[in-house]
Amino acid sequence: MPDPALGRRALLRAALDLAHDGLPVFWLGRTKRPVANCPSCPTDDPDHDRASCGHLTCHGFYAATCDPDRIRAMQAAVPGGLLAIRTGTVSDLAVIDIDPRNGGRLLPELMPPTRCVLTGSDGWHLYYRHPGGPLAKDLKHRGHPGIDVKADGGYVVAPPSIHPGTRRPYRWAWDRPVIEMSLPLLAACRPADPPPAASRPTAPTPTTIGGLISNPAALLAAHLRAVDRAPTGRRRVTLYGAARGVARMVAAGAITPQDAYAALYAAGQRAEQSHYNITTAIRGGFRAESVALQGLPA
Numbered sequence: 001m002p003d004p005a006l007g008r009r010a011l012l013r014a015a016l017d018l019a020h021d022g023l024p025v026f027w028l029g030r031t032k033r034p035v036a037n038c039p040s041c042p043t044d045d046p047d048h049d050r051a052s053c054g055h056l057t058c059h060g061f062y063a064a065t066c067d068p069d070r071i072r073a074m075q076a077a078v079p080g081g082l083l084a085i086r087t088g089t090v091s092d093l094a095v096i097d098i099d100p101r102n103g104g105r106l107l108p109e110l111m112p113p114t115r116c117v118l119t120g121s122d123g124w125h126l127y128y129r130h131p132g133g134p135l136a137k138d139l140k141h142r143g144h145p146g147i148d149v150k151a152d153g154g155y156v157v158a159p160p161s162i163h164p165g166t167r168r169p170y171r172w173a174w175d176r177p178v179i180e181m182s183l184p185l186l187a188a189c190r191p192a193d194p195p196p197a198a199s200r201p202t203a204p205t206p207t208t209i210g211g212l213i214s215n216p217a218a219l220l221a222a223h224l225r226a227v228d229r230a231p232t233g234r235r236r237v238t239l240y241g242a243a244r245g246v247a248r249m250v251a252a253g254a255i256t257p258q259d260a261y262a263a264l265y266a267a268g269q270r271a272e273q274s275h276y277n278i279t280t281a282i283r284g285g286f287r288a289e290s291v292a293l294q295g296l297p298a
Helices: 004-020 068-077 183-189 216-229 232-251 257-270 275-288
Strands: 025-028 082-086 094-098 115-118 124-129 147-150 155-157 171-174
Touching (some): 025 068, 216 232, 232 257, 232 275
Antiparallel strands (some): 025 082, 082 155, 094 147, 115 171
16 A cells, blocks of 8 residues: 555655746645635635735645745645646646547647646646637637646646546656647637737727716726736736726726726736636626626626
C-alpha cells in the first residue's frame, strides 16, 4: 500500500518545481474541486476581491501562488488534496483537456506535439502558451466533443496527483517544451461569438435626462483610467466601480448601453481579467444602479 507521506512529499516537490518555472499552483480537495472558502469570504459580494483577500486556500485558483512558503502552508492545510495549476494569461498557459470518455481524441492536424500530461482517466492535457484574447470553453462548437479548453478562469490537475475515481496518477507523457498553438488550433479555440470589439466610444451625446453631464467623454475616460491604473489585486473591484459609474451615464442618456459595455469590456481586457470576471463585474455594476443591459453578450 502506498505511503501517504511519500505521496505528499512528491506532490510538494512537484509543486515547488512548477512554481520555480513560473506556474502558480494551489491545492484542490480530494475530489478535484476547490476547497471550501472560510466563513469570512462571501461568494456573491462583488465588493469582495477574491484575488487579494489573502486567505491561504479561499476562492479556488485565486489562491494559486509561486511563493514556496505559501505552497508548503497550503499543502499542510489540505494534506490529502490534489495539486493544481492555474491556467490563463496569469500563467501564460492554455491547456487542451481531452476526455475520451466523452468522445475526445487527439487531433494531430490541429494539435502539434507539446508538453503533455496523461491524466488519471486516460485522457490528455496538452499545454500551450496562452495566445491572448478570449478562448472558448470547449471545442463542441467546432464539432469536437470531449475537448475542453482550460485558460482564464480555469485550472488543471497536475502530476503526480492521484485521480480520485481511478486511483491512477497523472503523469508527464512527453518531455517537450510548451509551445505556441498552431494557427488551426488557435482558430478552433476562438469563441464562435466573440465579445464586442475592444474599442472606446468616441462621441457620446450629452443629455439632461437624469441629470446634466457636461462632458461625457471626459467622465467616461476617468472611469476607464481608474481601471487602467488599478493595482493587480484591485482590478476586478475597480472595474465593478467603473461599471456603476458608466451605468449612471447610460441612465442619463450620455452613452448607449452597447458603447458602455464595449468600453468597459476593453478596460477589463487591458487589466488582464478573464471573460467571466469582466462580464460579472459589468453586469453587477449595472444591476447595482438598476440599469438594464438586455441584449448584450453574456
